[in-house]
Amino acid sequence: MSASKLELEQFRTEVSAWIADNKPGNPGFLLPQTFMEVGNEQQLEFLREWQYKLWSAGYLGMAWPKEYGGGGVSPAFQRIADQEMRRHHTPIAFNVIGLGWAGPLINDIGTEEEKEKYLKRILSAEDIWCQGFSEPDNGSDLGNAQCRAMRDGDEYVVNGTKIWTTMGNFADHMILLARTAPQTERKYDGLTFFLAPMRIPGIDPRPIQKLTGEYGFTETFFTDARIPASSVIGGEGNGWKVAMQTLQYERGAASGAAGGLNAVHTSAGEMIESLRGVQRDGRPILEDPEVRDELVQTLIREKSIALGDRRVHISALNADYPYSLPLSRKLRFTEHSRAMRKLAVGLQGNHGALYVGDDDVIDGGFWQRSYLNSFSATIGGGTSQVQANIIAERVLGLPKD
């Protein structure tokens, strides 16, 4: 299914033109910068419409099978479409848990019936997906999840609490990790993975107000919620394995995601542009040698990640630690993103103390809001500290704590 360079370049022109014609204008209200920031119906409907449009035009799920709503072409096309979306600063394709986690999983290990039931509706944003992994007392230690799912005839009865459920209040389905056997020798063996319905009695998602003052997550309470036994995926007791596979999609270590942007793109170049008007000690800040050095280091780090994404495909250059680049990508990228935003705010001088809503704030407060939000990525999906443990153990072969 490999495509010629010419085909790909023609495609780039086509998709770029389509985006230029169809990219929505400023909606007049604050849009989410990442999929973890969808806080109200207005934002939701706007993003749902954009994702539907993107998919209808054939620029989402391009590498997913045709029979389930995908495009059935090489992933190279989707990569180009994503690059063009980034370049044009389009809104995000917000249904990320579906597009990037549940979808690839169902594609890889789901039954025919599950593929038919779920995949197309993930792409079209008719169904919104959320994820139920973390619990109030078990964040990074996911294997210790205590939310219970007890078998009762054709159903499981779920009791417990999940937290950091992105769009939990809007979602139709949840990928749920729950404990089906409370007393196993290894804590991991008692876990089962479900493709669970959300709009049923006994599930109560309560929005959490984030450090930005906005919403986007819920704490999700399960009280005798009954989900069908057929919603188990990967088999009872195999939940840990399935969850790990799912995390590989998220951490970028496995392919299969439908594509689309999961965050508003920005770059060190844009940060530098935002600073051109800032003064320090009576001179333009970009003439300050220390600031210059920090900016150059940021540019280098940004480029390291982009080049790593290319080097990862060259096996001869990954012989020492074949899993190093894919397994460390989340850590490198999210820490870079956070550090860059921190720097951007720090370099604004007095302006750094302003926030979204002030007339004088630089770039509408983008950098401030984005910095506060950036922690969702260094914490969510396994904190940076846990990522470092994983890399140490799986890539370098260091002993567990």
Place this chain on the structure above:
Amino acid sequence: MNAEAKPITHNLTMDFSEEQAMVLEQARQFCGEKSPIPSVRNLLDSVSGFDAAVWEEQVQLGWMGLAIPEAYGGLGLGISCSVPVAEAMGKNLLTTPFIASTLAAQAILRGGDEWQREQWLPGLATGTVASLALLDDGDWGGSLCEAEVVRRNDEYILSGQKWFVAHGATAEFFVVSARCEGSTVLAVVSAEQVTKNESQVLIDETQRAAKISFDQVNLSSSAILSQADTDGLLADLCLLGALLTAAEAAGSAIACLETVVEYLNIRKQFGRLIGSYQALKHPTVEILNAVDSARSHIYHAAGLLGSDALDNDAEIACRMAKVLATDAICYAGDRAIQFHGGMGFTYECNAQLYLRRAQWSQQYYGDSRHHRTRLARILLDNSE
């Protein structure tokens, strides 16, 4: 924000050819066999710093000809194929005149006329040791042209002093940068013509370099490389030197990382393997990430090099590669000593080899700050 993403670092080329892959594999195997740590240590106090037999084998394998065109007895694969060799040598702390002679050959190839190329390149392809003599004192950011050539009719008279001339004691000739009537020249000077050739005591005991000086040395006009844009050529040679040094440093950083990981997996304290402590684990992951980033930039840079003058993207790439590789080996070497505890403080522990290598790689062809300062000018000052 309305600004279009400004493509400051838009070139993300990552081409790694079949030839480069073959060279990398062969070089890694060769260096692994020929340069185990005991052999490295045996050479530390030798005069030449390298094993003549191993050098001869490298020459036989064609490595000196990799970046020399076939017309002059080389393999014509280009300088991008020399990069993996430098990395493999760095990984095994194997130090021969490979980098020095490769760079000297690049000077003649890029700067010489037909006669000059024919005069020197075939010898270099078959193992003649030569070296660049560029640095006037301790500052890679200086003009590199404080040596002076005075022209008298058809004769050129060279005076000056050069530092850190790699393998200065072994080299048969040098390519020397100097100022002549207001412009930059590169002159080929044979070892016999050098007035004083003093080996320097280096922190990295695997490397060899000399301070060489010239007092009214007579050169014929054919010794002056004929390239018109000698300033550009000199800048390019510095970038190529930075890239090969970066590759060597990245290789050493990988080996240093392996040394750390090995120790963290055998040393026990308080009843636990010390590698299980996050205080040691996390910085070790930082070393890994630093090496990964450096290697991405190094092979990106290598892919941008051809036989032409280096363009802006290639300059950015070489400088970034040097920054990251230098920082990686400096961090790795520093942490390697610390993580080996008391053992790390001994000469016997191999960690010192890497820490010393780090200090060499750091300064050679410009340290990290030097390159970042230059990058700032390129990346921050070209507003529309």
